[in-house]
Amino acid sequence: MTERPIRPTRAEPPDIVELKALRVAQPELAPAIDMQIALVDMQRRVQSRVPLPWIQVDPEWLRAQHQAGRPIVRFRDLPIEWTDFRLALRQTADILLRFEALERADYDQIVALGREGNALEPIVAQWYDRTSGLAESAPPPAEAPAGLDHVLVLALRPFLARSTESLSQQIDLAAWNRGLCPFCGWEPDFAVITPSADRRLICGRCVAQWTFPPLDCPFCGNSDRAQITSFATRDGRYRVYGCDACHRYLKAYDARNATRPVMVAVDSIATLPLDAAAMQRGYK
Ligand SMILES: [Zn+2]
Ligand SMILES: [Zn+2]
Numbered sequence: 001m002t003e004r005p006i007r008p009t010r011a012e013p014p015d016i017v018e019l020k021a022l023r024v025a026q027p028e029l030a031p032a033i034d035m036q037i038a039l040v041d042m043q044r045r046v047q048s049r050v051p052l053p054w055i056q057v058d059p060e061w062l063r064a065q066h067q068a069g070r071p072i073v074r075f076r077d078l079p080i081e082w083t084d085f086r087l088a089l090r091q092t093a094d095i096l097l098r099f100e101a102l103e104r105a106d107y108d109q110i111v112a113l114g115r116e117g118n119a120l121e122p123i124v125a126q127w128y129d130r131t132s133g134l135a136e137s138a139p140p141p142a143e144a145p146a147g148l149d150h151v152l153v154l155a156l157r158p159f160l161a162r163s164t165e166s167l168s169q170q171i172d173l174a175a176w177n178r179g180l181c182p183f184c185g186w187e188p189d190f191a192v193i194t195p196s197a198d199r200r201l202i203c204g205r206c207v208a209q210w211t212f213p214p215l216d217c218p219f220c221g222n223s224d225r226a227q228i229t230s231f232a233t234r235d236g237r238y239r240v241y242g243c244d245a246c247h248r249y250l251k252a253y254d255a256r257n258a259t260r261p262v263m264v265a266v267d268s269i270a271t272l273p274l275d276a277a278a279m280q281r282g283y284k
Contacts, residue, residue, distance in 0.1 A: 013040075013044065014260075014263065015040060015263045015265045015266050016037060016040065016041070018260075018263055018266040019033050019036060019037050019040075019265070019266055019269065020033075020037075022266065022269065022270055026270075029269060029270075029272060031099060032269050032272060033269055034099070035095060035096075035098075035099035035101065036265055036266075036269050038095045038098075038099075039092070039095055039154060039265075040265045042088070042091045042092065042095065043088075043154070043157055043158050044158075046084055046087070046088045046158040047157075047158035047159075047161060047162060049081070049084055050079055050081070050084070050158055050159055050162045051079050051162070052079075052162055052165065052166050053077065053078070053079040053162060053163055053166050054166060055073070055077045055163060055166055055167055057072065057167065057170065057171060062171065063175070066175045066176055066182070067175075069178045069180070070133060070134060070185070071132050071133065071134060071180070071181060071182055071183055071184055071185035072167065072171070072182065072183060073132070073160065073163050073164065073167065073183045073184050073206075074134060074135075075124075075125050075128045075129060075132075075134075077163055078128075078156075078159050078160065078163055079159060079162055079163065080159050082120070082121065085120075085124070085155065085156075085159065086114045086115075086120065088154075088155040088156075088158060089110070089111075089113075089114045089120075089151060089152075089155040090111060090114050092151050092154045092155045093107050093110045093111055093114075093151050096147065096150070096151065096154075101147075101150075102147045102150075102151070103146065103147065105145075106145040106146050106147045106148070107147075109145035109148075110145055110147065110148055110151055113145075113148075123141075124152065124156070127140075127148075127149075127152055128156070128184075131149075131185065131186065132184050132185035132186070133180070133185045134185060153186075153204070153205050156205070157205065157206065157207070160183075160184055160205060160206035161206050161207055161208075163183070163206070164183045164184070164206045164207075164208040167183060168183075168208065173210050173211070176210055177212075178218075179201070179212065179216075179217070179218025179219060179221065180218075181201075181203035181205065181206060181208055181210070182208070182210050183203065183206055183208045184203060184205050184206045184208070186203050186204050186205035186206065187203075187204055187218070187219065188201035188202055188203060188204060188212075188218050188250060189202065189203075189204030189250075189268070190202040190204070190250070190251055190252065190253070190262075190264050190267065190268055191212075191241075191250055191251070191252035191253070192209070192252060192253045192254075192255055192261075192262040193214070193239065193252055193253070193254045193255060193256060194255055194256075195255055195256050197214070197256065198211050198214065199211070199212055199213070199214040199252065200212070201218055201250075202262070202264055207264055215228050215230070215241070216228075217241070217243035217245065217246060217248070217250075218250065219243065219246050219248045219250075220243060220245050220246035220248070222243050222244075222245040222246065224245070227243065227244040227245050228241055228242070228243060228244065229241070229242040229244060229281070230242070232254070233274065236254060236257065237253065237254060237258065238251060238252065238253060238254065238267070238270070238271050238274060239251070239252045239254055240252075240274055240277070240278050240283075242278060242281060242283040243283075247282060247283055247284055248283060248284060249278040249283035249284070251267075251268070251271045251274055251275075251278075253267045
């Protein structure tokens with residue numbers, strides 16, 4: 001056996017570089033940043049193995065889905081290689097446990113689910129159908145471990161993101177006017193204000209983006225501007241929109257005067273102090 005040569009360190013991806021810089025600038029965020037780096041790194045490794053699927057979309061069907069407000073990625077469209085998914089599930093749970101974002105008892109249950117040969121697939125399929133609004137499905141099982149949703153969102157992301165990548169090349173989203181993700185039906189959990197002052201919402205599950213009226217609430221549809229409270233950080237980099245009808249809020253990266261594009265993995269962590277500020281004002 002010959003010894004393997006030591007690999008030269010490759011250039012780090014820009015979001016990891018930014019996260020490390022953020023850790024220096026705001027050391028109080030270090031635990032959240034370290035967890036994010038571990039998650040981003042794991043998801044990138046899994047996603048690099050997921051083939052780009054070719055999802056055929058019939059234009060008539062697409063029009064009908066858009067009109068009915070239904071997303072377009074069906075579970076069967078996802079390029080899931082179950083060995084890879086099990087690994088993603090296990091590693092996600094490991095990371096959340098390590099950073100105390102998951103209780104040990106729930107971790108044990110989730111990891112056991114991943115090991116059981118036939119149990120996992122229907123659980124993930126039913127969860128996706130239920131949470132995408134794509135199909136009628138059974139209510140969530142009462143005995144599901146706490147934190148399972150969180151783990152599934154993160155573990156499925158590499159597979160969903162590949163599907164979205166494939167679809168966004170062939171699909172026109174101009175007819176989509178909903179607050180939910182046009183691809184997977186999940187809620188936005190971040191937004192970006194573009195240099196042309198549009199607001200693009202970013203899906204909290206598949207990270208797809210879609211344009212939405214800048215001052216409407218994506219959660220309840222409230223479009224009364226008097227009922228939207230919006231405030232920016234002192235440096236103008238980020239903005240929060242609070243809805244005074246449903247009391248939910250959304251954070252955004254303002255790219256109008258920015259030196260880099262939005263990076264959800266970084267900006268969602270950099271704005272953790274804004275969550276506290278929003279909650280102090282009564283938003284959730
Ligand atoms: Zn989505
Ligand atoms: Zn609202």
